[in-house]
Amino acid sequence: MASSASHAPAFDFAAMTAPVAAVDQFLRDFLDQRPLTADLTDAIAYSLFAGGKRLRPVLVCRCCEAISGTCEPAMPAAAAIELIHCFSLVHDDLPAMDDDDLRRGRPTLHRHTNEAMAILAGDAMSVLAFELVVTRIASPQLATAVLRELAGAASEMIAGQVYDTLGGFDAAAPPIERLRIIHRHKTAALIRCACRMGAICGQASDQQLAAASAYGDAIGLMFQVVDDLLDVTQSTEQLGKTAGKDALQDKLTYPGLLGLEATRQSIVELTREAHHALDHLARLPGSSAEHVLLLQQLCDYMAARSN
Ligand code: IPE
Ligand code: IPE
Ligand code: MG
Ligand code: MG
Ligand code: MG
DSSP, X not given: OOXXXXXXXXXXXXXXXXXXXXXXXXXXXXXXXXXXXXXXXXXXXXXXXXXXXXXXXXXXXXXXXXXXXXXXXXXXXXXXXXHHHXXXXXXXXXXXXXXXXXXXXXXXXXXXXXXXXXXXXXXXXXXXXHHHHHHHOOOHHHHHHHHHHHHHHHHHHHHHHHHHHHOOOOTTOOHHHHHHHHHIIIIIHXXXXXXXXXXXXXXXXXXXXXXXXXHHHHHHHHHHHHHHHHHHHSOHHHHTSOTTHHHHTTOOOHHHHHOHHHHHHHHHHHHHHHHHHHHHHHHSTTOOHHHHHHHHHHHHHHHHOOO
8 A cells, every 4th residue: 555645535434434334233233132221221322322433333344354355244343342432431421520511412421311320321331342242243262352352441441531530640650651641541442452353353463463453552542632632622512522621620631731733743643653554554464455545544534533
């Protein structure tokens, strides 16, 4: 593939996110078959089918395709990571955490229902993700490998939320190091996991898996840096969540610590890092250069997004 975005065709969001419809159907079928109470099912569905960008499932699918040319084997992992992501958002919005009233342009789940239901719906989504993997991946070896990735990343995400909400850093760690620890844990871990699970479902070689991980590391951190930036540059209406919230809550963020210019520069550098990992992936035996190009476009979209 080309070594930079300069020759890439214009980004087509609909084409890029084409696997979303199949992931949504998969999630609906799975949720319909669970023996949950009607109000719990409704609460989960409120969070799960709320118009999220579905970037993590798309990354799972596209990374699987980059290795194997198809995303079919990755569908359960793609659905499972969206459950973990939605669980993280529902709990992130709770009064004891970020205390947010708006998510994806509508009331947060605890505002729509109540705190107890939001806590329980989050709990349920976190375990449903693992049930989904165990029951929907036919190969025990593949299911075990996916479980290991997802469980490890979910724990990292939760640790990141602890750092973000409660601190608990090594007293000697300087602010920039604390910031990276928060972002690598609370956000990058799941995004990296999406890339790794996709590669694993596509039967990646060790080298292909390492390249997918490096890509995931770079875009994972970049994604949260962009989230921090958008919090200060976009309106609540554009974001579908309350703008300006990070400063109000005294969060450690890239713009807050480094300023807007250095934040934008970090996004450029992390994008370059991600491209570099993809260049490597495309050159490895068995990789589909055509599909690796889609991952490059997805990375560029993530860097330039406005919500
Ligand atoms: C928001 O993630 C939370 C972060 C990790 C920054 P997304 O921006 O992917 O949220 P949705 O799913 O599209 O709403
Ligand atoms: C959220 O980070 C990370 C997780 C949900 C794990 P933020 O708190 O910045 O996400 P938003 O801005 O509320 O979506
Ligand atoms: Mg938060
Ligand atoms: Mg938040
Ligand atoms: Mg944020």
